[in-house]
Amino acid sequence: MNYIGSKLKLSSWIEEEVKKVVGDDLSEKVFCDLFAGTGIVGRTFKKDVKQVIANDLEYYSFVLNKNYIENHEEIEDKEKYIETLNSLPLLENGFIYQNYCLGSESGRQYFSDENGKKIDTMRVQIEEWYQAKEIGDDLYYFLLSSLIESADKVANTASVYGAFLKHLKKSASKELILKPAHFLKNENTHQVFNKDSNELIKEISGDILYLDPPYNQRQYSSNYHLLNTIAQYDDFTPKGKTGLREYNRSDYCKKNEVHKSFEELIKNAQFKYIFLSYNNEGLMSVDDVQNIMQKYGEYSLQTKEYQRFKADKTENRNHKADKTFEYLHILRK
Ligand SMILES: C[S@@+](CC[C@H](N)C(=O)[O-])C[C@H]1O[C@@H](n2cnc3c(N)ncnc32)[C@H](O)[C@@H]1O
Numbered sequence: 029m030n031y032i033g034s035k036l037k038l039s040s041w042i043e044e045e046v047k048k049v050v051g052d053d054l055s056e057k058v059f060c061d062l063f064a065g066t067g068i069v070g071r072t073f074k075k076d077v078k079q080v081i082a083n084d085l086e087y088y089s090f091v092l093n094k095n096y097i098e099n100h101e102e103i104e105d106k107e108k109y110i111e112t113l114n115s116l117p118l119l120e121n122g123f124i125y126q127n128y129c130l131g132s133e134s135g136r137q138y139f140s141d142e143n144g145k146k147i148d149t150m151r152v153q154i155e156e157w158y159q160a161k162e163i164g165d166d167l168y169y170f171l172l173s174s175l176i177e178s179a180d181k182v183a184n185t186a187s188v189y190g191a192f193l194k195h196l197k198k199s200a201s202k203e204l205i206l207k208p209a210h211f212l213k214n215e216n217t218h219q220v221f222n223k224d225s226n227e228l229i230k231e232i233s234g235d236i237l238y239l240d241p242p243y244n245q246r247q248y249s250s251n252y253h254l255l256n257t258i259a260q261y262d263d264f265t266p267k268g269k270t271g272l273r274e275y276n277r278s279d280y281c282k283k284n285e286v287h288k289s290f291e292e293l294i295k296n297a298q299f300k301y302i303f304l305s306y307n308n309e310g311l312m313s314v315d316d317v318q319n320i321m322q323k324y325g326e327y328s329l330q331t332k333e334y335q336r337f338k339a340d341k342t343e344n345r346n347h348k349a350d351k352t353f354e355y356l357h358i359l360r361k
Pocket of ligand 1: 031032033034035036062063064065066067068069083084085086089223224225226240241242243248249278279280
């Protein structure tokens, strides 16, 4: 998934840095990914550690992590369910079609009419199976994750769901095909939460805490509202031009709250090693972060420069503007 702040490209660097500090053998360690998003960092460590704890404030992320992190044993017939969902007759007037497609005269075009109907059809069927106890939690979250990711691929947006495009773009006019969200199988059991980081931190403990909070004022809950709507599939009245639902406002996106919340989090963390990813353009400066963290133990910093967007070779752009720094702040508590 194309997710703001995704660590897909940085996950092996993060893994290397963690191993440099904690050691190569993590097999007895509990690793917590407290702001898990797509779950890619927890997924990277799932093969190495005794347990992954993954958490995020957003429900779509909870669903993804229930599948990618918590699911760890083979699920019988899962491909058969994917096939069935791909070949169902289309439901005509579901919630997504009614509110987020042009054909229903909603005035919104987040999906093509056909794909909107497909999302409704699949989402309703998954819920029916679950309510009838034909499928358990493992298959439920596997199918929901597959739907969230497959729907996201055909969304008619520039990148996030803060706005839709006026005309259907090429990828959005392609038919939605449900693709399986494959998870890693292993022997260990893992835990997934859907809580505010600063509440959950008081209830858990472990060895390695990985923190990747938002670093600017863009709230994930409004930028990805449609993923929550597909995941929750509840009844509400969509608001305004973009069909927004009620959304969470994270303290980490508020200039006046972030320092206090971050310090509380570090203070309350019952983990020996803490790693924080933070961007050089974030609400807290590098010095702010250092000043807070070093109060609670031995502090160090690793930096990596990386390419944010691919440079357009046809334009004579200043390539430097396409580079950004990622910081990994490290604390031994
Ligand atoms: C930078 S993203 C994490 C990206 C993730 N590491 C990845 O690679 O996909 C920040 C995440 O923090 C979550 N978030 C924001 N405020 C939160 C809070 N107070 N508690 C828990 N999660 C929060 C957002 O929903 C978002 O998924």
